[in-house]
Amino acid sequence: MPSFIRHPKDFWTGIIFLFFGLSAVIIGLDYPMGTAGRMGPAYFPAVLGGLLSLVGLVGVIRSFLRPGEAIGKFHIKELVLILTAVILFGFLMRGAGLVPAVLVLVLLAAYASPKFTWGASLLLAGGLAIFAVVVFVKLLGLPMPILGPWFGF
Known part of the structure; x- marks a missing residue:
């Protein structure tokens, strides 16, 4: 530089x-x-x-x-994990439904963190899945399958 x-x-x-x-x-x-x-x-x-x-x-x-600090390490693995999580969310929404798509999104994105733990990530994923169903399907009435055709619904 x-x-x-x-x-x-x-x-x-x-x-x-x-x-x-x-x-x-x-x-x-x-x-x-x-x-x-x-x-x-x-x-x-x-x-x-x-x-x-x-x-x-x-x-x-x-x-x-003004002076400042240098740019740190570029985290390729974390970037790929989060990008993959978002792409999988879009792919899973149609076939698996909202709940599995949110669970995969949150768990895969959380795995990118160095502070990842299964317990906290599963709680967060479950809570966000419930929140998404309540807000988007129940309150807003968006036509999203909670569980999609891959699960027989």
């Missing part, structure tokens, strides 16, 4: 914000902008992308001005 970048975390966070903000603005260029009173399809992504880019620019500038 060059020596003029005094806070690498702020620098890379700012670069990421700039990338996504400018991407939203560029994608929005293909659509009509409209006005503040009559917003077009490009208005919302362009304004939010501009604000995100502004936050990113402030982060990059701040990284040159």
Whole structure:
């Protein structure tokens, strides 16, 4: 890392914000902008992308001005576990249902933590599964199977 970048975390966070903000603005260029009173399809992504880019620019500038700590180790195993958990959740929702999908999501994501224990993770997974059923199926009435066709329901 060059020596003029005094806070690498702020620098890379700012670069990421700039990338996504400018991407939203560029994608929005293909659509009509409209006005503040009559917003077009490009208005919302362009304004939010501009604000995100502004936050990113402030982060990059701040990284040159104030000292900070270096970027730590990049945790590939944990990243892959959490990404796999989210993908499995999407896959399992249709066939297995909400409860098994939430259980797999929480247990696999919790396994990525160095503080993982089976007892606490099972309690958390069970509690979140019950919470998801109560909120999404019972209160909001979303058409999600609690247990899916893989279990004969």
